[in-house]
Amino acid sequence: MSSVADPRAGAGFSGAVRDAVYLGAREIRTSLRTPAFLLPNLLMPVFFFFFMTGSLGGFAAQSGLANFSAFALPMSVLFAVTGGSAGLNMVADIESGYFDKLLLTPANRFSILVGAMSADLCRIMTQGLVISLVAVATGTVFATGLVGLLAMLGIASLWGLGYSAIGFSLALKTGNPQVVASMWAFQVPFVFLTTAFAPKEALSGWLQTAATYNPMTYVLAGLRSLSLEGGSTFDIVRSLGVATLFCTITVSVALLAMRGRVR
């Protein structure tokens, strides 16, 4: 049997991109075949949005915030993009030995991670888009229009990608499904120790301190500047900067975790 493989397989940038596309497509296929994991991630943020608007909308109106759904939407979108346990497919591959099977090919090592993260970015964007469409369809008026809505989805997805990189790092570092599944525990402080429900000035002592140091507070402020009237350009730019920085740091950690695993 003579070798039929391309001796340049996996070599160079184009080879790495091609491998990442193949592996990303495989990840998406895997996710679509596990609706039991996919559907809750789509439905929970919708529930969260309606719960927030239903339970707090009345109070907000009395306090002079008429467009409460536009206030609640960014938080629901952030909740959506950080929902789900990223890295679960990867840790399942590590546990089953399929990850080794991938490493036995000349595919670029980082393409395995980039492919998986690209597929996860698709999931994140879909989750953000679904809640946004539901909100708009039920009467939420987005102050900066379609462009602003897309900008919100872009910044939120960047944040979501950074958050999912933590899951991939845990998968690669530990190879333990339980640890990766416990990712939801990170979501709680990130989401709730912010100005999700009230302005920072209205938060009590320790909660105000936590919100001050929580980078998600600043991402949220930028997204609200897009969704509400009278938003601040500074807040939007800072939001983009914080999400980019967060994403850069966590993706770098994930790349290092990949290097550590294949060494």
Next chain:
Amino acid sequence: MANAIETQTLCREFPGGIVAVDGIDLSVAEGEMFGFLGPNGAGKSTTIRMLTTLLRPTSGHARVGGFDVTEHPDEVRRAIGVALQEAGMDRLATGRELLVLQARLQGLRGAEPKERADEMLTLVGLTEAADRRVATYSGGMKRRLDLASALIHGPRILVLDEPTGGLDPASREAVWDRVRRLNREEGITVFLTTQYLEEADALAGRLAIIDHGKIVAEGTPGDLKRSIGTDVVTVEIPETHIEEGRSALEGLEGLEEMRVDSHGLTLFVADGSGTIAHVVRRLDAAGVAAGSVALSRPTLDEVFLRATGSRLEGAGAPASGVPEAGA
């Protein structure tokens, strides 16, 4: 003939000072079918992981397909096809999807991945199950799919780590039959481990036994059996009486070596037929009831026992016929 696999003082040490592989030298010629045996934890899988680039050696060198595993891992990966002990599979993919992806990652382009996948599915007899998800495959089907995946890019060297472990005799025979044909007809070098010594005896042209990270025996199965140079008397004794039996047989005339395991005693003796009656008399005198006393020429099982001090776990004969001798 050039060597397909070659190692020089290959070592792998894990954190905590655990030396899994301790300076092994191996050479496997092109087109050879080479058996690599050892007890659990002896260093077999670690060696295979180093040879297949999944693990870096701590020291020493390994060349596979003419390439150094550390310096040119991608070239090694193109030269080898690997089926590991646990057939790593994407359970949610179909057999065909799994093979097509593997082909693409190996660098096949255009229509080739699908064509090769079809070819391999036919080779391993999985055409009808090609579009079913792997999760629905039986253990034997998964092993055959793993073999197809290892062969998808036409490797020159096939590394098989216990590819028939846990399979029923018919599936085991089917896997070995394909491997044997690949070796004979395509000239593919095969480096294999198996827990079935009779299979190693019949399939491998040459084999090595690793124990505690070191090669303790190497040669053709015939040479290794002849190297024992003695008859083997196997005495089955209930586990509770083994120690008494051992004491009774110590100092037996012609006894070269006595090994103890959970089934009883194995005696390596110069003259088996002359000794067997003395064995029975001594055990009787000591009041030890032997389940059976059998005389045999050395088998690989005895070679293994003598080299490692223990029998290979689950090394019993396959229930179906053993495949005919390989290259």
